[in-house]
Amino acid sequence: MIKIVKRDQPSKAIFFLTPVLAIFLTLVAGGLIFYILGFKPFEALKFFFIVPVADMYGFSELLLKATPLCLIAIGLSFCFKSNNWNIGAEGQLTFGAIVSGGVALLFYEQEGFYILPIVILAGAIGGMLYASIPAILKTYFNTNEILVSLMLVYVSKLILDYLVVGPWSNPEGFNFPETRQFSDSARLPLLFEGLRIHAGIFLALVAVVMSWFVFYKTYLGFQMKVSGFSLKTAKYAGYKGKKMIILVFLISGACAGLAGVGEITGPIGQLHREVSPDYGFTAIIVAFLGRLHPVGIIFASLVVAITYLGAETAQIFMQIPKYTGQVFQGMILFFLLASDYLLFFKFKFIGSKK
Amino acid sequence: MIIDINFVGLIIASIMASAVPLILASCGELITERSGVLNLGVEGMMIIGAISGFALMTVTGSLIIAVFGAMLAGVLISTIFAFLTQTLITNHVATGLALTIFGIGISAMIGKNFVGIPGKEFPVLFESLKDTIPLLSPILFGHSIVFYFAFALPFITSYFLKKTKIGLIVRAVGDSPESASNQGINVKLVRYACILYGGAMCGLAGAYLSMIYTPQWIENMTGGRGWIALALVVFSTWNPIKILIGAMIFGGLTIIQFHMQAIGVRIPVQFLTALPYVVTIIVLVVISRDSRKIRLSTPSSLGKSFYKDN
Numbered sequence: 234m235i236k237i238v239k240r241d242q243p244s245k246a247i248f249f250l251t252p253v254l255a256i257f258l259t260l261v262a263g264g265l266i267f268y269i270l271g272f273k274p275f276e277a278l279k280f281f282f283i284v285p286v287a288d289m290y291g292f293s294e295l296l297l298k299a300t301p302l303c304l305i306a307i308g309l310s311f312c313f314k315s316n317n318w319n320i321g322a323e324g325q326l327t328f329g330a331i332v333s334g335g336v337a338l339l340f341y342e343q344e345g346f347y348i349l350p351i352v353i354l355a356g357a358i359g360g361m362l363y364a365s366i367p368a369i370l371k372t373y374f375n376t377n378e379i380l381v382s383l384m385l386v387y388v389s390k391l392i393l394d395y396l397v398v399g400p401w402s403n404p405e406g407f408n409f410p411e412t413r414q415f416s417d418s419a420r421l422p423l424l425f426e427g428l429r430i431h432a433g434i435f436l437a438l439v440a441v442v443m444s445w446f447v448f449y450k451t452y453l454g455f456q457m458k459v460s461g462f463s464l465k466t467a468k469y470a471g472y473k474g475k476k477m478i479i480l481v482f483l484i485s486g487a488c489a490g491l492a493g494v495g496e497i498t499g500p501i502g503q504l505h506r507e508v509s510p511d512y513g514f515t516a517i518i519v520a521f522l523g524r525l526h527p528v529g530i531i532f533a534s535l536v537v538a539i540t541y542l543g544a545e546t547a548q549i550f551m552q553i554p555k556y557t558g559q560v561f562q563g564m565i566l567f568f569l570l571a572s573d574y575l576l577f578f579k580f581k582f583i584g585s586k587k
Numbered sequence: 588m589i590i591d592i593n594f595v596g597l598i599i600a601s602i603m604a605s606a607v608p609l610i611l612a613s614c615g616e617l618i619t620e621r622s623g624v625l626n627l628g629v630e631g632m633m634i635i636g637a638i639s640g641f642a643l644m645t646v647t648g649s650l651i652i653a654v655f656g657a658m659l660a661g662v663l664i665s666t667i668f669a670f671l672t673q674t675l676i677t678n679h680v681a682t683g684l685a686l687t688i689f690g691i692g693i694s695a696m697i698g699k700n701f702v703g704i705p706g707k708e709f710p711v712l713f714e715s716l717k718d719t720i721p722l723l724s725p726i727l728f729g730h731s732i733v734f735y736f737a738f739a740l741p742f743i744t745s746y747f748l749k750k751t752k753i754g755l756i757v758r759a760v761g762d763s764p765e766s767a768s769n770q771g772i773n774v775k776l777v778r779y780a781c782i783l784y785g786g787a788m789c790g791l792a793g794a795y796l797s798m799i800y801t802p803q804w805i806e807n808m809t810g811g812r813g814w815i816a817l818a819l820v821v822f823s824t825w826n827p828i829k830i831l832i833g834a835m836i837f838g839g840l841t842i843i844q845f846h847m848q849a850i851g852v853r854i855p856v857q858f859l860t861a862l863p864y865v866v867t868i869i870v871l872v873v874i875s876r877d878s879r880k881i882r883l884s885t886p887s888s889l890g891k892s893f894y895k896d897n
Contacts, residue, residue, distance in 0.1 A: 270696075318680055320684060370868070370871075370872055374872045374875060374876050375875045375876060375878040375881065376868075376871050376872050376875040376876075377818075377821060377871060377875065379627065379680065380814065380817060380818045380821065380867070380868075380871060381868050381871065383814050384811075384814065384818070384864040384865075384867050384868050385864075385868070387811050387861065387864045388861045388864050388865060391857040391858070391860055391861040392857070392861075394857050395855050395857035395858065398857075399855060514684075514688060515688075517681075517684060518685070518688070521681060554695065554696045554699045556691075556692045556693075556695035556696045556699075557692070557696060558692070559688060559689075559691060559692025559695070560689060560692035560693055560696060561692075562688055562689075562692070563685050563686070563688040563689025563690075563692055563693075564689065566681065566682075566684070566685035566688070566689075567667065567671065567682075567685050567689065570671055570675070570677040570678065570681055570682055570685065571671055571675050571677065573675070573677060574675040574676065574677075577676070
């Protein structure tokens, strides 16, 4: 007979193994869904997960999509570790893109080495400003940050829409909803000839290293983790809870804003209606799949980025609807959360010895 | 300017019509939250209901099958949430988010073949009485059965929670699962039931959107209504009657926005569209500022997992 017993302590090995299990289960379930939809499961999975990254161009596209996911997820890990539910990273990304795009447009047809740093900084500040709204409302007005940050996503997208259709639209653009092209000095340089991967990836890597340092090497990181485990303990220890909340929101807003900078100053080079295919929401999954750990988040962002690419490839080659990507993303999170059960419980075989 | 009194009636009726999906979803979520479970998957369950209702209507041609099918779809998708949060004891917030992402993806996948298909006409009740009483007639008569059900639901929900034994059990489970469990109540079972009920109501809310309010399938057609419904539950301080008021305010904002565009008010359309979201934030701030009141009215165990060692 098998009995389920609670573990005395969550298992550390399983903590890092369950994400792998979750990905495996998602593949199995995904194959099943393809089968139900009338596709050959193995062929579909191949087009979804292998074909897109089989050449250099595909690999560059993978990194291109993984960069914002990684950056945002790193920021979110600060919030989630300290028990702050910022789910509006998509809005902070959009607002960061708006502010940095606006600054880039100020330097229209101007060149200079100083322009790009200003544009990047503007994006980070934009994201921070936007993230400070739910943070301040949470700390001083006791308002639920989940709902506020989410409502602000819709608002930011409408502001962007207004700007690119209205005052910021390209005067010579035949009424397309987009701005003028930014000058070359306002753009993140591409790294390789013919590939779209750009210098934004370094922003993500810097964020990874810095977050690792803060989490594991500073007192501040320790305070964050304690607040995440138990707010009471944090209060008892005398940590400044309100400042902490605002700080983690600012960090995650800055990261999301930087992701927005990458989206508009990279290969595209202008503001347009759809700056992000829901990277801000998908990054939530990346953060969990990476176990809120900087290195884990790098791997998770690569895995989840494949679902974006795979959805495009599968649509082109097999006419599989592109939303399958989202379905996969939802499933990964479901399976990950489900397999967390193994962290806290174990199966015990009860046989002859009692 | 002479204001046509029937026109006023029509505007009020259209505000009520746009409040219907909010009332349904909020009342469903309210029961779920009263049992101590925070399900952030409202948007996902609504969109699943919307596509299921529309698809079943198109395929079977039966409105009854479509409406109940949409509710069943809501129940099925919420079963995933219930199983994860109650049986596998996962985090409510993360699981709810996964449900929303999953629901939006699945609905778009199924809905691909239903884009551009015209909907069916949904029968309305008391149509012959539409011109009898000025002002009141357009408000009272000529609506679908779902409309009447939605406006009865807050009162039914209130009665259920306050006056029935099962309602008391639901509240007990939400306020103190430990004591409820000690009283011999199966906390897990009650919570399962409340989650599935919430799923059914969200499914119905979605079906109302795709079958009655704007009879067609559009991707992402819930457009954040699920999140506004969640905010309404906080706004109501978990009191179903106040959901009615909140839903009317938000319905009003949606309708006013259309009319302002129609009469050519010189405000960019994007700002008008953003109004309901901005107002939601403002209202949340005003309501939540009184932290004592929020603390007293929030179900004590909201969002916390309950695990009982056998």
